[in-house]
Amino acid sequence: MVVKLDRPILVGGLGLSFSLWILQSWHDSILQLGEFGLLSSLAVGGGLWLWQKSRPKASVEQVDCTPVDRATAESAIAKAEAVINQLAQEAENLTALTKLREQLTQLFSELDRQELKIAVTGGKSVGKSTLVQLLKSSGWQEKFQFQETVPLFRETTDKSDAAVLAEVSKSDLVLFLTNGDLTDTEFQSLQQLKAANQSIILVFNKQDQYLADERASVLLSLQQRMQSHVVATTVSPILIKVRKHETDGSVQEWMQQPAPDIEQLTQQLNAVLVQQGQKLVWTTTMRKAWALKAESKNWLNKTRCDRATPVIEQYQWIAAATAFANPIPALDILATAAINAQMVIDLGNIYQQKLSLEQAQTVAGTMGSLMLKLGLVELSTKAVSTVLKSNAITFVAGGLVQGVSAAYLTRVAGLSLVEYFEQQEIALDSGTALNLDKLRQTLQKVFHKNQQMAFLQGFVKQGVKHLLPQTQQVELVGAEKAVG
Numbered sequence: 001m002v003v004k005l006d007r008p009i010l011v012g013g014l015g016l017s018f019s020l021w022i023l024q025s026w027h028d029s030i031l032q033l034g035e036f037g038l039l040s041s042l043a044v045g046g047g048l049w050l051w052q053k054s055r056p057k058a059s060v061e062q063v064d065c066t067p068v069d070r071a072t073a074e075s076a077i078a079k080a081e082a083v084i085n086q087l088a089q090e091a092e093n094l095t096a097l098t099k100l101r102e103q104l105t106q107l108f109s110e111l112d113r114q115e116l117k118i119a120v121t122g123g124k125s126v127g128k129s130t131l132v133q134l135l136k137s138s139g140w141q142e143k144f145q146f147q148e149t150v151p152l153f154r155e156t157t158d159k160s161d162a163a164v165l166a167e168v169s170k171s172d173l174v175l176f177l178t179n180g181d182l183t184d185t186e187f188q189s190l191q192q193l194k195a196a197n198q199s200i201i202l203v204f205n206k207q208d209q210y211l212a213d214e215r216a217s218v219l220l221s222l223q224q225r226m227q228s229h230v231v232a233t234t235v236s237p238i239l240i241k242v243r244k245h246e247t248d249g250s251v252q253e254w255m256q257q258p259a260p261d262i263e264q265l266t267q268q269l270n271a272v273l274v275q276q277g278q279k280l281v282w283t284t285t286m287r288k289a290w291a292l293k294a295e296s297k298n299w300l301n302k303t304r305c306d307r308a309t310p311v312i313e314q315y316q317w318i319a320a321a322t323a324f325a326n327p328i329p330a331l332d333i334l335a336t337a338a339i340n341a342q343m344v345i346d347l348g349n350i351y352q353q354k355l356s357l358e359q360a361q362t363v364a365g366t367m368g369s370l371m372l373k374l375g376l377v378e379l380s381t382k383a384v385s386t387v388l389k390s391n392a393i394t395f396v397a398g399g400l401v402q403g404v405s406a407a408y409l410t411r412v413a414g415l416s417l418v419e420y421f422e423q424q425e426i427a428l429d430s431g432t433a434l435n436l437d438k439l440r441q442t443l444q445k446v447f448h449k450n451q452q453m454a455f456l457q458g459f460v461k462q463g464v465k466h467l468l469p470q471t472q473q474v475e476l477v478g479a480e481k482a483v484g
Helices: 070-090 096-110 128-137 161-168 184-195 212-226 263-325 341-350 357-373 376-390 399-422 436-449 453-467 470-483
Strands: 116-122 144-148 173-178 200-204 230-232 240-245 251-256
Touching: 070 096, 070 263, 096 263, 116 128, 116 161, 116 263, 128 144, 128 173, 161 184, 173 184, 173 263, 184 200, 200 212, 200 263, 212 230, 230 263, 263 341, 263 399, 263 453, 341 357, 341 399, 357 376, 357 399, 357 436, 376 399, 376 436, 376 453, 399 436, 399 453
Parallel strands: 116 144, 116 173, 173 200, 200 230
Antiparallel strands: 240 251
């Protein structure tokens, strides 16, 4: 059997060798309290009645954002532009490039936008539409652009909660309405917005439906969880009975509609406009730049994966041929089953991770140790053996198990390397340092993903075709039919 090579394989046999970079980490920033100057005048009397309702409470945690300056937003745009430029170099005919470049151009114009965009969101029947109408009728549409979302937390809707929150993230400020203490689902949604560095004002609406002590208790609970940015409103007050005693002793009664109360909210909006308006625009621009960078990186990873896949397939069958021709004990199979240094270099070149032969060899022992400790070598050999037995070809030379296992481990290792590289920054060069925890997680994830029986059966059949002469394959097929 002849294995065609596009370039010479390094002397010394096939050995496992990887060069992986430490993932760049970024952390959410937490804004110091006092940015919006919240309800400092609310006086809660002593002996507050702790409101015991069925609505579950979440843990106390700040939900806030850190407005950024123009330079930070411009830096985020520059990073998105770098990914788009790299994509243009590697896939110049990609149709998506036109749209990506248009979005990039829009980001530059976003930096000087004056009108603030406000998203009004929350669950069903919390008063979103009425609040938007009140704000617009009060003249706030001249200062803000309001956008009401579809209700959150509904099982049957055209948009999922994730889609709604993604839409909300494009706004400069979010008015999140609730009619009482936060449920777990509401709190989780607020946490997702926080993770996106989104500025939020939590609006406790329909406060008039609570007794005074209950209302104070709910407000206190919301403030403790949010630490800031909580206002109380009544956008659609309930009717109240008015009784008038006349001088002749008669009494007149009628139902009256009180005026809406959104004073705390309008004061807050005015403070936001004056103190942080432009910074919130820059923060939104930064979030949009992050999203554009992620979308562009996905296209770049797809392009590179299309180029990396045939490289992995080529080397997995090279490893298979070597192990099949020279069977070795199962515990040593890693020496021939894993990717050789030349393949690591090839994949590194695809993902702009420049590797030397020495670097590839340096990390080989570390990667091999991880695979052995995770039991991947033994598990893969057992899995391949099980499939071979089920196909009635166990009488074939023992090298077939080692050969197919070598190909399988090579594939797992190659795919792990690809997945790891995909998480790296563009042109990131951090030497041969390995993030062992991330590497271990990636190996386990890729291994389990490729352990489905349907995949293994198909892979073994491919291995047989690559390793056995055509005449022997015909004999095996006949044997399988006879056993069946």
